Amino acid sequence: MSISELSSGSARASESGTASYRLVIHGGAGTILKENMTPEKEQAYRAKLEEALKAGQAVLADGGAALDAVTAAIHIMEDSPLFNAGKGAVFTHEGRNEMDASIMDGRDLNAGAVAGVTRIKNPIDLAREVMENSRHVMLAGGGAEEFAVERGMDLVNPDYFRTQRRWDQLQNALKKGELSLDHTEEDFDVIEGVDPEDPDHKFGTVGAVALDVHGNLAAGTSTGGMTNKRYNRIGDSPVIGAGTYADNNSCGVSATGHGEFFIRATVARSICALMEYKGLSLQDAADEIIMKKLVKMGGEGGIIALDHAGNISMTFNTPGMYRGYITGEGKPAVHIYKN
Numbered sequence: 001m002s003i004s005e006l007s008s009g010s011a012r013a014s015e016s017g018t019a020s021y022r023l024v025i026h027g028g029a030g031t032i033l034k035e036n037m038t039p040e041k042e043q044a045y046r047a048k049l050e051e052a053l054k055a056g057q058a059v060l061a062d063g064g065a066a067l068d069a070v071t072a073a074i075h076i077m078e079d080s081p082l083f084n085a086g087k088g089a090v091f092t093h094e095g096r097n098e099m100d101a102s103i104m105d106g107r108d109l110n111a112g113a114v115a116g117v118t119r120i121k122n123p124i125d126l127a128r129e130v131m132e133n134s135r136h137v138m139l140a141g142g143g144a145e146e147f148a149v150e151r152g153m154d155l156v157n158p159d160y161f162r163t164q165r166r167w168d169q170l171q172n173a174l175k176k177g178e179l180s181l182d183h184t185e186e187d188f189d190v191i192e193g194v195d196p197e198d199p200d201h202k203f204g205t206v207g208a209v210a211l212d213v214h215g216n217l218a219a220g221t222s223t224g225g226m227t228n229k230r231y232n233r234i235g236d237s238p239v240i241g242a243g244t245y246a247d248n249n250s251c252g253v254s255a256t257g258h259g260e261f262f263i264r265a266t267v268a269r270s271i272c273a274l275m276e277y278k279g280l281s282l283q284d285a286a287d288e289i290i291m292k293k294l295v296k297m298g299g300e301g302g303i304i305a306l307d308h309a310g311n312i313s314m315t316f317n318t319p320g321m322y323r324g325y326i327t328g329e330g331k332p333a334v335h336i337y338k339n
């Protein structure tokens with residue numbers, strides 16, 4: 001088993017382990033630099049990532065299913081205002097929180113996703129309901145919420161998701177957006193609030209991939225999307241094959257980054273397909289897509305992934321990515337910056 005981390009300009013690190021279950025998580029990639037972080041803020045992120053890993057570990061240690069571990073870890077991050085998912089989701093242009101999520105079962109390629117939901121406390125739960133209790137893969141907006149009610153899920157007041165920090169980020173993005181008259185690619189970035197020079201330039205989506213003691217893989221992703229998004233824009237996170245993919249024959253992947261690029265590069269599925277059809281190792285497949293293909297396209301972000309043999313990859317082409325993993329009974333390992 002190897003654990004590889006590759007980010008732009010960083011070296012690869014490997015270590016070995018013997019435990020039979022694994023969990024890897026992310027809390028978003030982007031311009032995450034130590035100089036912009038206070039020790040308190042860094043500590044808060046580290047503690048929350050550890051808590052999410054331990055929640056998943058508790059499930060896996062008990063012989064529980066990879067799907068349950070993924071859900072347990074994502075719940076912790078959705079419920080925390082630190083991440084752009086569930087509580088603390090970013091705001092749309094109109095000042096709403098519209099969330100997307102998806103989940104996939106590597107045993108049978110079953111998958112579920114929701115897009116543009118505004119009243120579901122834990123969108124990952126609704127994605128799972130779609131996977132397990134509907135004949136569909138993806139439901140959107142009001143219809144998805146109608147389905148949630150039919151399944152007995154409680155709806156929350158949209159105010160639940162609101163945080164001042166995200167509101168201020170929207171106001172900043174709106175101010176910058178007002179300056180641009182033309183829709184050049186550069187302006188598009190400003191309108192979307194993803195100016196790469198901005199310390200707020202972070203993709204705070206959350207995701208998890210697990211391998212259970214039964215040898216099954218599962219992956220899930222949950223997000224508020226991108227600040228200042230408009231026209232019911234939907235990113236890669238709920239798109240199976242782009243933001244999320246899992247197949248016991250190859251690997252499980254959860255992505256974070258500029259969704260339009262991740263959709264066009266079918267990031268998650270491409271990594272698994274390179275393993276399945278071309279025999280690449282997990283890390284070589286991740287490098288091919290994140291460090292070569294996406295970089296050429298101008299797409300920023302990263303992935304976490306696990307293959308059927310338990311190899312872990314955390315690969316990103318941004319300055320940082322909130323991320324961590326556990327291997328069996330081991331202590332959680334958490335990282336934020338390029339190592």
Ligand code: ASP
Nearest residue numbers: 203204205225235257259
């Ligand atoms: N990938 C997400 C999106 O484009 C954003 C993120 O990763 O934070 O909606």
